[in-house]
Amino acid sequence: MATWIEACAAEDVENEDLIRFDHNEQTFAIYRSPDDEYYCTAGLCTHEEVHLSDGLVMGHIIECPMHNGQFDYRTGAPRRSPACIKLKIYPVKVENGTVFIDIGEPS
Amino acid sequence: MTANAADKRDYSLTGPNSGPGFTPSEWYSSRIPRKRLKELMKRSDRPSMVNYSIWLGFVLALGALLIVTWGTVWAFPIAILYGVFYGSGADSRWHECGHGTVFKTQWLNNFFYQAASFMSLRNPYLWRWSHTRHHTDTVIVGRDPEIAFPRPPSIGVWISNLLYIPALTGELNKMLKLSFGKLTEEQKDFLIEADRNKAFWASRIQLAILVSIAGLSISLQSWLPLMLVGLPTFYGSWLHHIMATTQHAGLAEDVPDHRMNSRTVYLNPFFQFIYSNMNYHVEHHMYPMVPFHALPALHEEIKADCPLAYPSLWAAYREMIPAVLKQQTDPNFYIKRPLPADAMPTPDYQRPVLQAAE
Ligand code: FES
Numbered sequence: 001m002a003t004w005i006e007a008c009a010a011e012d013v014e015n016e017d018l019i020r021f022d023h024n025e026q027t028f029a030i031y032r033s034p035d036d037e038y039y040c041t042a043g044l045c046t047h048e049e050v051h052l053s054d055g056l057v058m059g060h061i062i063e064c065p066m067h068n069g070q071f072d073y074r075t076g077a078p079r080r081s082p083a084c085i086k087l088k089i090y091p092v093k094v095e096n097g098t099v100f101i102d103i104g105e106p107s
Numbered sequence: 108m109t110a111n112a113a114d115k116r117d118y119s120l121t122g123p124n125s126g127p128g129f130t131p132s133e134w135y136s137s138r139i140p141r142k143r144l145k146e147l148m149k150r151s152d153r154p155s156m157v158n159y160s161i162w163l164g165f166v167l168a169l170g171a172l173l174i175v176t177w178g179t180v181w182a183f184p185i186a187i188l189y190g191v192f193y194g195s196g197a198d199s200r201w202h203e204c205g206h207g208t209v210f211k212t213q214w215l216n217n218f219f220y221q222a223a224s225f226m227s228l229r230n231p232y233l234w235r236w237s238h239t240r241h242h243t244d245t246v247i248v249g250r251d252p253e254i255a256f257p258r259p260p261s262i263g264v265w266i267s268n269l270l271y272i273p274a275l276t277g278e279l280n281k282m283l284k285l286s287f288g289k290l291t292e293e294q295k296d297f298l299i300e301a302d303r304n305k306a307f308w309a310s311r312i313q314l315a316i317l318v319s320i321a322g323l324s325i326s327l328q329s330w331l332p333l334m335l336v337g338l339p340t341f342y343g344s345w346l347h348h349i350m351a352t353t354q355h356a357g358l359a360e361d362v363p364d365h366r367m368n369s370r371t372v373y374l375n376p377f378f379q380f381i382y383s384n385m386n387y388h389v390e391h392h393m394y395p396m397v398p399f400h401a402l403p404a405l406h407e408e409i410k411a412d413c414p415l416a417y418p419s420l421w422a423a424y425r426e427m428i429p430a431v432l433k434q435q436t437d438p439n440f441y442i443k444r445p446l447p448a449d450a451m452p453t454p455d456y457q458r459p460v461l462q463a464a465e
Contacts, residue, residue, distance in 0.1 A: 017145070048243060050131045056148045056396055058211075065396050066131060067239045068207045080207060082239045084301060 002091075003104035010038065010097050018062060018073075020053035023103065028090065029053055030099055031073045033060055038092045039073050040101045046078070046085035076107075115438065116248050116360075118257040120296045124249025127459045129363040131243075135454060136393050137366075137409035147394070147401045147408070150211035154400040158380070159209075159219065162200070165192045170335055177331050186334060190343020191381060197226030197340075198347040199383035205235055208398040225313050228278045228340045230285055232306035233298055240297045245392055246360050246368040247458070252297055256356045258438035260431050271348040275341055285310035350374065350382045353423040357430035357442045364453040365392040367444055371406060371416040372423045389413055412451060414444035 007021045013032040020043055021028045027043030029052045045052055045064040054065040062073045069083025076087035088106040092099060117124050139147070169189035176182045203209045204220035224231040237252045244250035256265060267273050284290075288307050290298065298306060316336070323332040330338075350372075359367040369388045379386060387402035390409065397405050410416065417423040426442060433440045446452065 048131060056145065056150075058150060063207075063396065065394075067242055068395060070207075080213070081235065081302070082299075084299065 001104050002102045004093070004100045004102050007040070007099045007101045010094050010099050013038070013099070016057050016059075018053055018055070018057055020051055021101075026103065027051065028101060028103075029062070029073070030092070030101070031057060031062065033057075033074075038094055038099050040090040040092045041071070041073050041076055042088040042090075042106070045069060045071075045083065046087055047082045116258060118248055118254055120249060120252055120293045122249060125296075126249070128244040128247040128250045129456065129458065133363045133454070133456060135364040135366065135451070137412040137451070139394075139405075139408055143408065144394070147405050148396045148398075149401075150208065150398060152211045152215065155209045155215075155398070158383075158400065159200070161380075162192065162196050166196065173335065174331065177329075186342070189335075190339040191346050192343070193226060193339035194341070194343030195345070195347035195381050197223040198344055198351075199381065199385055201227045201229060201231075201234070202238070202385065203383050203399050205231075205238055206395055208396065221309075224309075225316065226340060227344065228275060228282065228313070230278075230281060230306055230313070231309050232302045233281070233285065233294060236298045236302065242392065242395055245365060246355050246358070246362075248360050252293065254355070254360075255352070256431070258360075258434045258441075259436075260356075260434055262431070262435070265431060269345070269349055269352055271344045272341065274348075275344065282310045282314055286314050346378070346381060350378060350386065350420065353417070353420065353427065354385070354388045357427045357434070359441050359443065361458055362453065363456050365389050366413050366446065366450075367453060370423060371413065372420060373416055373418055374420060378420070411447060411449060414446055 005023060007028065007030050008019060013019050013030055015032055015036065016034045018029050018031045021030050029041050029043045031039040031041070033039065041052070041062070043051055043053065045066065047064065047069050048066060050064055050066040052062055052064055056063045057073070060072055060074050061070050061079060063070045064083060067082050068080070069078065070080040071078055071083055071087050073087070076089040078084050078086060090106050091102040094100070119125070166189070169185060169192060172185050173182060173189050176185055200219060201223035204216045204223060207213070207216045209219065210216045221231055224234065241251050241253040246254060248254070255268060264273065285307055290303065320332050320336045324330060353370050353372050355369055358370065362368055366389055369392050371389045372386045374382065374386045384399045384402040385391060387406050390397065390402050390405045393409070394405060406416070430440065430442050
């Protein structure tokens with residue numbers, strides 16, 4: 001079942017960048033791509049649970065700050081080791097300048 | 108007098124100290140505004156292309172000169188220079204490309220990573236994972252597979268390691284064993300299953316190249332082919348290792364603060380070029396996302412929060428040598444780096460494994 005929650009203002013995330021968003025016990029990463037689309041993944045790297053929000057967005061890739069593992073944040077797919085396990089991704093919508101994420105059904 | 112057995116720490120990755128290290132959030136990082144950090148982390152092919160073209164240009168030109176002067180007295184100094192560019196230059200570049208930060212274009216990182224791994228006779232997969240662990244658990248006893256100078260350090264091993272000869276024969280040994288699909292228990296501790304086959308094949312390919320070069324040398328009845336490929340790693344890596352020894356030797360173990368377990372040393376431009384700016388080692392460990400060409404700028408950004416950088420290689424050795432001698436009898440001794448008055452202190456810490464043992 002969809003569970004939409006308000007994550008941040010759209011302008012809180014710079015173009016080609018990400019921010020961290022914590023909700024209850026969970027932590028997420030909210031991305032804004034170079035083509036101004038918004039995405040959301042789990043906030044911690046699947047390799048050693050480091051916050052991805054300190055990493056670097058390059059195009060549609062997020063590079064983890066710890067060992068430079070990479071993921072495609074649109075699909076969560078790992079792109080360079082030591083990142084080997086897929087990141088969970090969450091549906092996103094932007095309404096009236098606010099970013100909402102659906103934390104009900106990650107894929 | 109030497110240290111007694113009770114003072115010796117177990118550095119193995121499968122021994123009593125192999126319990127958990129510190130969590131990522133426990134490691135100290137100097138604060139940098141996100142905007143500035145993003146500028147520093149930014150990838151670009153251009154500065155790296157210039158650096159790598161100069162490096163490769165020297166390797167090729169000196170290699171050609173070695174062929175031309177072979178059999179004359181000029182071959183000797185040229186071989187020394189060629190060896191430094193080949194062996195020492197490749198060793199730092201293997202490391203940088205392993206982090207994937209050198210080039211914006213990923214295939215260039217991968218290409219130079221494989222090439223420089225061969226030139227330093229390292230298995231690209233084994234070392235990628237070992238180095239990953241080194242960054243997670245920098246100088247954490249029982250966790251870090253890359254602690255080069257366990258305490259009490261053996262002076263003989265220490266001096267021979269400076270020239271990297273025992274480590275290189277160790278790498279050849281590893282290459283042979285990996286070619287036969289054999290891993291030690293320690294290697295299994297950090298090399299993931301998915302990359303083991305790749306590691307075996309990489310070693311087989313490296314070994315096949317070396318055997319072919321040796322075969323060429325035999326058929327030509329000349330050392331020249333081996334002097335150009337294979338042997339330069341042995342006779343040319345010394346400069347890299349004289350610089351790399353300063354990275355962590357004699358400093359604190361088991362502390363989640365790179366300012367305490369790593370050194371930043373100012374070097375002359377030639378050494379810094381060969382060493383790919385790895386003399387900014389505190390900076391590299393604190394922010395491994397920052398490419399080598401931006402490390403001097405990162406240093407400027409955080410130096411007020413770090414111990415004073417060593418003014419020269421000699422200054423670092425002047426501190427390390429007495430410390431290593433003292434560790435012969437007192438393995439608990441280490442160099443405590445003083446922080447500037449305005450720097451953030453090292454946070455309180457205690458390793459979970461040691462807490463549990465109390
Ligand atoms: S923690 Fe992200 S790549 Fe290692």
